[in-house]
Amino acid sequence: MFESTIASPLQKIKDNRLEARGITLLIKRDDLMHGPCQGNKFRKLKYHLIECRRQLSDHMVTFGGAFSNHLFATAAAGYHFKIKTTGIIRGEIDEANPTIMKLKAWKMHLECIHRHDYQKKDSEQFLTMIKQRYPDAYLIPEGGHHTLAQQGVGEIVDEVKDQYHQNIDHWFCPVGTGSTILGIAKKISRGSVAGFVVLKGFNLEDTKSKMCTEHDLPENKIQLIDAHFGGYGRKNEMVERFIHEFYADHDIILDPIYTGKMFLSLFNLLTTSAHYEGSTIVAIHTGGLQGNSGYNYRYGSALPEWTPGAC
Numbered sequence: 001m002f003e004s005t006i007a008s009p010l011q012k013i014k015d016n017r018l019e020a021r022g023i024t025l026l027i028k029r030d031d032l033m034h035g036p037c038q039g040n041k042f043r044k045l046k047y048h049l050i051e052c053r054r055q056l057s058d059h060m061v062t063f064g065g066a067f068s069n070h071l072f073a074t075a076a077a078g079y080h081f082k083i084k085t086t087g088i089i090r091g092e093i094d095e096a097n098p099t100i101m102k103l104k105a106w107k108m109h110l111e112c113i114h115r116h117d118y119q120k121k122d123s124e125q126f127l128t129m130i131k132q133r134y135p136d137a138y139l140i141p142e143g144g145h146h147t148l149a150q151q152g153v154g155e156i157v158d159e160v161k162d163q164y165h166q167n168i169d170h171w172f173c174p175v176g177t178g179s180t181i182l183g184i185a186k187k188i189s190r191g192s193v194a195g196f197v198v199l200k201g202f203n204l205e206d207t208k209s210k211m212c213t214e215h216d217l218p219e220n221k222i223q224l225i226d227a228h229f230g231g232y233g234r235k236n237e238m239v240e241r242f243i244h245e246f247y248a249d250h251d252i253i254l255d256p257i258y259t260g261k262m263f264l265s266l267f268n269l270l271t272t273s274a275h276y277e278g279s280t281i282v283a284i285h286t287g288g289l290q291g292n293s294g295y296n297y298r299y300g301s302a303l304p305e306w307t308p309g310a311c
């Protein structure tokens with residue numbers, strides 16, 4: 001799974017509406033990387049795995065919801081590299097949840113904690129308790145969020161430089177924890193990166209300012225755009241419709257939690273705002289396709305599904 005050193009493809013999208021505006025849209029197809037550990041999950045875990053090995057740990061402990069892409073990728077990577085994995089799960093487990101079934105198949109030890117306690121997962125007290133319980137484990141924060149994750153994501157920029165020899169004006173990605181957008185922002189030498197925020201309830205201007213201050217980035221390097229469509233992980237008919245259309249038009253599967261919301265918002269933006277006319281854009285397909293089976297299971301929908309391949 002990780003042996004491949006081949007860069008993910010950079011695919012030019014054919015769309016009459018974009019062509020009419022002189023826009024070149026390139027999709028960085030990270031969804032095609034590394035089987036079950038696809039997308040930004042591979043990028044975000046790469047240096048955690050190296051660090052885990054460097055610390056001579058044979059056990060990774062991490063956190064997530066029952067449908068989590070991060071738990072899915074960590075379990076797959078652990079299984080592949082023969083590193084034990086423990087997933088601390090928010091809430092309860094439903095044994096028929098397709099994500100949980102995969103975590104179990106890849107031998108991840110699952111520990112469910114009450115949602116109320118899970119909210120304290122970043123506190124000193126909670127982390128001390130986890131470290132006492134798993135003393136030799138390498139701890140990975142929820143979603144892999146860390147400067148190590150940013151380092152891995154930054155490699156996307158190097159790959160694109162090798163694949164496309166003209167200037168890129170704008171970069172786009174979905175935003176959850178913020179590691180992906182930061183990884184890109186820290187690496188690009190021109191242009192800016194805009195992130196579509198899929199979580200509800202953030203003051204986007206304040207969040208952006210805080211990110212730029214903490215990471216010593218100029219304020220014009222990052223833009224945050226609301227793309228929650230009713231909230232994280234919620235069913236949304238408009239997003240579903242767009243995913244079906246996009247699949248029919250481009251043969252690319254999107255997920256309903258991150259990339260479906262991003263590409264729907266991106267197309268709305270590019271086809272209405274004069275700001276992007278004549279520009280060259282890279283949008284990152286961050287994967288997350290394992291989530292389609294969970295979404296279909298949860299909401300009785302029929303989104304295109306994806307087969308992760310062997311570990």
Ligand SMILES: Cc1ncc(COP(=O)(O)O)c(C=O)c1O
Pocket residue numbers: 039040069070143174175176177178179180181258259286287288289
């Ligand atoms: C498929 C997918 N895309 C985008 C993101 C958002 O990335 P980040 O949490 O680094 O902002 C995530 C979550 O990590 C994800 O699973």
